[in-house]
Amino acid sequence: MVTAPEFSLLLPVYAGDDPSFLRLAFESTVDKQTLRPTEAVIVQDGPVPEALAAELARIERESPVPVRIVRLPQNGGLTTALNAGLDACAYPVVARMDADDVSAPGRFAAQWELMSQGFDLVGTGMVEFETDPDKVSAARIPPTGQDRIREHARTHNPFNHPTMMYRVAALDAVGRYQPFGKMEDYWLGVRIIASGARVENITEPLVKYRVGAGAFARRGGWQEAKTEWALQREMLRIGFITRGEYLRNVVVKGVYRLMPASLKRVLFRRFVGSGLPGDKAAPSQ
Structure with missing residues (x-):
């Protein structure tokens, strides 16, 4: 019996990220993938502006896969954010993504x-x-x-x-x-x-x-x-x-x-x- 692919997407976000860039990054890495992640874990590394918070809420609401947002109380940097995200990932395989890049549809x-x-x-x-x-x-x-x-x-x-x-x-x-x-x-x-x-x-x-x-x-x-x-x-x-x-x-x-x-x-x-x-x-x- 072939086991269906199961893996988590790990995507850190911080106050300096652009909401429109994040939308494009998420859509390319989830919505448009020929093999979608089983879940998406987004780490909010400290407080973020209202526009970015609204985009995170939209993603959480409209994503075709379950989204878990890990909200850190203060900005701790990429190392802290990624380790916190790994703790939250439910699957043994994890795929990285940045909040302003774009994935090709066949990447995963x-x-x-x-x-x-x-x-x-x-x-x-x-x-x-x-x-x-x-x-x-x-x-x-x-x-x-x-x-x-x-x-x-x-x-x-x-x-x-x-x-x-x-x-x-x-x-x-x-x-x-x-x-x-x-x-x-x-x-x-x-x-x-x-x-x-x-x-x-x-x-x-x-x-x-x-x-x-x-x-x-x-x-x-x-x-x-x-x-x-x-x-x-x-x-x-x-x-x-x-x-x-x-x-x-x-x-x-x-x-x-x-x-x-x-x-x-x-x-x-x-x-x-x-x-x-x-x-x-x-x-x-």
Whole structure:
């Protein structure tokens, strides 16, 4: 007897999210999916404006699948929100989504096909857009295969976080999300790989990722550099990278983080997110 797919959608929301973006994100990830999640868990990370609260109420009322809204009394950040959401999810497999991105209709069907084969984490490629989801720019195509993913993770995040589908048990085994600046997803992925869990990526860009103004400036600065260096120390501590790889990464990534945003954009497009679907695959950041 074949078991029907059952999984939870986990979607965090905070005061800065746009209600119209949230509506588009939810519709693309639930209403228009060829394989819908069994439930949707939305984490409201602290108080939100009236318009956003109204949109959440509409979603809860009109959604074609059951919706559970977890309301946190104050904004605790993405790590806190995601862990609270995982506690609320009723199913052992969870799919991630951000409140301003757009999923392709076949996203979950493609990911579930691999999850049903025993994988513990499955990501996908994604394309970037600024205002119009139909006008995409760079593609972030991740590495595939356990060995290539592990090797890639020594220098770059091998998964596009908003595209992840994973088993809660795999996250429980490594301590779930842990605070790490804006790199909590990279640190999670490294720990999951190091644990021996089965991981895979789908190169097809099944998520459209909204890139706002100032995105490249936010990837830089002393704080980001210090977070990067701290992450490299932890990767060295658990034996995921060698001392030589650690020293190389500290220098190369530190220089990148401290570059002007204009130059960072050029290098990112050239080496990390380059081209459109159908172009030569480029690694994710």
